[in-house]
Amino acid sequence: MSQTNLQKFYQVFRADLSLQKQLDGITDEDVYAEKAVEIGRDRGFDFTTADVKAALAEPGAFLEGSVAEELNDYELEALAGGFLFRCFTHDVK
Secondary structure, eight states: OHHHHHHHHHHHHHHOHHHHHHHTTOOOHHHHHHHHHHHHHHTTOOOOHHHHHHHHHSHHHHTTTTSOSSOOHHHHHHHTTSOOOOOOOTTOO
């Protein structure tokens, strides 16, 4: 049941940039899992830190069917190193 709640939370999480930013930059797995549980609990989802760690270890297997085919803007930016570079070629002298 708690893994199902985590999957449902993840779907909400992917669609909400403010939630994503709350976990952004946390590199310690234990801290990340604890914060994810706290955020999930605040939104009515009951899952454990062990569930979060299992999902982090094997996201493809654990979250199968819940992940959209395309990455959202935040995920693309994070994969690119967190730096969005835009090159404008007009008015360059």
